[in-house]
Amino acid sequence: MGGEPSNAVSYCGPAPLPADVIGAFNWDPWLLAALLGAAAFGIWRGRDWPRARRRALAAALCVLVVAFVSPLCALSSALFSARVTHHLLLIALAAPLLALAFPAKGARVGSALPLLALLQVATVFFWHAPAPYAAALADMRLYWVMEASLLGAATLLWRELLAPGASPLGVGLAHLVVIALMGLLGALITFAPVPLYAAHFLTTEPFGVSALEDQQLAGLLMWVPAMLPNLVAALGCVRGLLADTAPPQAGRAG
Numbered sequence: 001m002g003g004e005p006s007n008a009v010s011y012c013g014p015a016p017l018p019a020d021v022i023g024a025f026n027w028d029p030w031l032l033a034a035l036l037g038a039a040a041f042g043i044w045r046g047r048d049w050p051r052a053r054r055r056a057l058a059a060a061l062c063v064l065v066v067a068f069v070s071p072l073c074a075l076s077s078a079l080f081s082a083r084v085t086h087h088l089l090l091i092a093l094a095a096p097l098l099a100l101a102f103p104a105k106g107a108r109v110g111s112a113l114p115l116l117a118l119l120q121v122a123t124v125f126f127w128h129a130p131a132p133y134a135a136a137l138a139d140m141r142l143y144w145v146m147e148a149s150l151l152g153a154a155t156l157l158w159r160e161l162l163a164p165g166a167s168p169l170g171v172g173l174a175h176l177v178v179i180a181l182m183g184l185l186g187a188l189i190t191f192a193p194v195p196l197y198a199a200h201f202l203t204t205e206p207f208g209v210s211a212l213e214d215q216q217l218a219g220l221l222m223w224v225p226a227m228l229p230n231l232v233a234a235l236g237c238v239r240g241l242l243a244d245t246a247p248p249q250a251g252r253a254g
């Protein structure tokens with residue numbers, strides 16, 4: 001069971017009412033300074049980068065702005081489905097973009113893919129268990145450990161998935177492992193018979209949904225949209241493997 005309703009106020013602030021969401025931007029000066037510093041670093045170091053790397057970093061920073069500065073941050077204090085959306089922006093969009101902006105170098109001989117795939121999935125499972133989730137919302141430092149570990153584990157995995165010389169078969173299998181286990185987590189959340197996340201027991205009703213309905217929506221988000229980047233990449237690996245194993249076509253007789 002999820003326990004008693006929680007009065008903890010997370011980093012994103014108290015749960016807003018629907019009428020207040022649209023203007024609930026997060027103007028935390030430390031956060032803004034970090035984002036501006038990252039942008040300045042990209043401009044300074046990116047002068048010698050290929051255009052694709054610069055664009056990937058710019059896109060990743062835009063995703064982080066949506067996740068942490070936009071009203072989505074405040075909404076995630078009210079709705080668990082918004083919190084899951086916030087986390088999916090980190091692991092399914094920002095992470096692969098950061099991996100493209102800061103690619104791994106050198107051919108892969110002994111791949112760390114299995115370990116990194118399990119690390120990412122274990123990190124997601126851990127922080128979406130009711131007790132660690134509640135603890136992260138109640139402690140600012142633990143909140144940033146949660147956010148950094150989710151983004152960091154996913155970025156490390158995507159760097160390995162996109163590394164030059166990585167085995168297409170190994171990459172494809174890693175994608176399938178992530179798809180299967182993320183789907184399992186989404187199913188567990190979707191079909192839980194009771195609401196599990198005490199921080200949202202009393203905050204969903206103003207938005208016209210019960211805590212259980214909000215939790216079911218969050219599970220569906222974790223189940224389907226979360227796996228799309230891995231699914232698309234896995235299909236690309238399958239296509240590459242089929243192309244590599246296809247017999248060469250015989251030339252036409254002159």
